[in-house]
Amino acid sequence: MKFSIIKESYTGSVPEITFGKNRKVSFGGEKSLPFLFFEGEHPHKPLISFEVQDSPPQDYPKELAKVYSSVWDDPVRWAKLCESFGAEAIALRLMSIHPDTTDAKAEDVADKLKKFLNEIDLPLIILGCNHTEKDAEVLPIVSDVARGFNCIIGKAQEGNYKTIAASAMAGGHSLIAMSELDVNLAKQLNILITQMGFPANKLIIDPMCSALGYGFEYTYSVMERIRIAGLIQGDPMLSSPMVADVGFYVWKTKETQAEDENSQWGSLHERGIIWEAVTACSFLLSGAELLIMRHPEAVNLVKYFIEDLISTKEK
């Protein structure tokens, strides 16, 4: 019997997003489920951005400290180190503004950002601290400072999307819209934001990330459902590219922190890296196009994985 390849038919496609000013990168644009090159175009590879924080991180475990502690009091040096690791984009997380850390003022952060933008020409994602009110206060100012730099701003949530989306629109940026592990809420938030006049082709969905072993399957399935809705059912409100904020969730877990003594779990160094890499690769398979990661070795692994997948495309 002759086996005919069973192809899925698609009615939607993922918009392509390009960001950055002098150096630009793109992701998204595909017309089939992740990496199924035989049934739809995939004009771009998924993009990995390195996370940098605007103040010395308080919760980076040992394995990350080994890599970044010498540079983390200066975001510019930190970003340059990432660049030397091969970073194609930077995700600058403004942790200093969090009321529970240093509660930095918007103006202070604005100054820091101006300097950063002058020194670093990698495409930039600017992230708040995930505190609804404080982000609503700071991100509009930040969006304005970065006007013309064609950044990605995040994250707009149900409780603060109005101010953040309006300012991202005024600043000419793309926008990450985050909902909490719920396909219906993700759709709703995209509807609300586009109803404000925000262009749908500049929206990125963050369905809320998680780490292997800690809610992983929720993110995985929500991403798959979003991709299926966007591509197969052609739902325009769920066709946006997706981001997986992997490092943030992974490096909070016990598995990335418990010392080697726990012989059942093996070497901490490898364990931390594989925890981030496995989480990231899985979310690429479930539909993410943009990753935010921390450990350079984990990033290299994921890059190799992407190249290995792409190698089938040429055949």
Place this chain on the structure above:
Amino acid sequence: MLIIGERLSVISKVVREAMEKRDAEPIKRIAIEQWKAGAHMIEANIGPAEDIGDEIMEWMVRTIQEAVPLPVSLDTTNPLAMEAGLKVHNNEFGKPLINSTSFDPERFIFLELAAKYNAPVIALTVGKGGLPRDAEERVEIALKLLEKAQEYGISLEDIYLDPLVLQIATSQSQAMEVVKAVRLFRELNDPPMKTIVGLSNLSNGCPKHLRPILNKHFLTLLMYEGLSAAIVNPEEVRETIKTVNVLTGKTLYAHSYLEI
């Protein structure tokens, strides 16, 4: 189709406060409103009511039946409260309805009460350990429930199978599983098994203006599959029920069919 008015529920703040203060006026008013809107039965949902549930249920049943000549559907997870309600229920207006048993051994006591008071009972097709996944699982549980009910000597005509309507906002795919379950439940016996839903749970958590729209359209699908009873806000679904009955030929069409 049997219409059971849902509005006397502990979830409603007005009702909860009236229950706490034993203030009969709001209870009677809501019972009358539902009766006038076409309810055949009034639900008294007092919630888990662990402490003085028996007192509250007794008072609720009396208060409702003082206001309207209808039977009461007794909704509580507290068996003492249930029995108290059954005892004082005035059966001249029809038999009370026990809401509800399920395939959880803790709830078999309600089957016992159904047998003892010769009252029909709602059988929720859920087991112990979580919600049913699909129509199939609901039918499996229904079958087990029917066997269990027969052990207690309850006749199949006195059982209303309830597939458990879930929230559209969180469990979208379950809506059609419920529709399918209603169709299949009927097939479990000849004459067909009776079926019932708590309709408005469908739109629980949805914006207020959407709730009646979702509920009414869902009821249309369920009625098409032969639903026998629904716990609803009678005012909200009055038009739907009359219209579906016209469309399916159950009542004769006239220009003024909605007015009668």
Place this chain on the structure above:
Amino acid sequence: MALTGIEIFKLLPKTNCKKCGFPTCLAFAMKVAQGQAKIEDCPEASEEIKSKLRDAATPPIIEVQFGTDSMKLKIGGQNVLFRHEKKFLNPTVLALEVADDDSEIETRIDEVLNSSIERVGETLRIEAIYLKNRSADISKYRDALERILKKAPQIPLILGVSSSDIAIDSLSILKGHRPILHGATAENIEEMAKVAAKFNVPLVVSAKGVEAVIPLTEKAKALGVGDLIINAEPKSIGELLRDNTFIARGALKKQIRSVGYPIITFAWGKDDFYETIVSTVGILKYSSILVLKRTLPWKNLALFTIRQNIYSDPQVPMQVKQGIYRVGEPDDKSPFIVTTNFALTYFLVKGEIENSKIPVWLGIMDCDGLSVLTAWAAGKFSASKIAQFVKESGIEEKLNHRELIIPGYVAMLKASIEDKLSGWKVVIGTKEASGIPAFLRNYVRSKNDR
């Protein structure tokens, strides 16, 4: 896998003739599915229906059993392509590759035997050994097999042999085992299929690409081997994803019987990191057996975890075990919060407590994985049950205070819990998890002021 009641019902005449002794055809079908009635009891079911029933009883991807009496393994039987549709059945079996000329076979067996790790109440392990006939020598293979049986008599086996002679030699000494036979290719399919049929063991057929595999499964089936497993020999992750997608789609969407078998994947990689990534793809995308080159504790932990995550039931809300959890390093003065064991509730509440940086005792109550309001309405998160939980949890010994924080949604339970839990004060917390950090800060501040 047997047919479900509804599927049987669809094939019945639906006359409700009652001759079977049941009131309706559906009631009868449900009984047949449960094995409490026989299809022959239906006088109206034609031979055609009965044969249809038999045919339909074969699932689109067959289920294969192997292993030993004390370690039975089941693979295949999947019926969906995506996890959210329905729970993936039969988690991927992880096996370790051992070569027959490896001088340290015993060490390798120990790796397998000592691989088990506890995680969320489950014991996870490498379940099987793939014994590879690298030497191509019949006596070496026999010797290696005996060494395995001596050290691990009950370990499920996959025999990777290069000839039917070696297969026969090995299968003749395996008592109480149902191993998988690996090694059938286009060159030797007839001999190998005959051996598999004779010993009634599952057979792996290998060829490069799905199209090349199909003639082999058809031939093996014609020779009487029903329990087949496919190895399409992918050489890159792209090929693995593509081949497995073709096989699973072919079986599930088009019911193509010749690909309706479980898949075995041999992991590869330039290092252990990459082998883990390759294995991840296998676990996420339809491989039923994954053969690893090497095991290492961190690698096992990652693979066990992803397998456990991806094979969880999407429709049963994931549940957290009942108990008292420490968030941060709580002491006898730390706040005590109680909520239900719906996993999402737990993750959100725990995350927000962490954000607050205030150490907390978090009491998680078994409510069948329901969220707070639903659990309350179902009578599972009631005043008496909360009181009982607090009493039995042992928390009283850990605290020098008697204040219990309950979710804002069940504020109405305050008085009733206080009645049932003498000496305790109930504090009403927030409705949504996002309010927890602010709530906790105020709570701790006002407590300190007192």
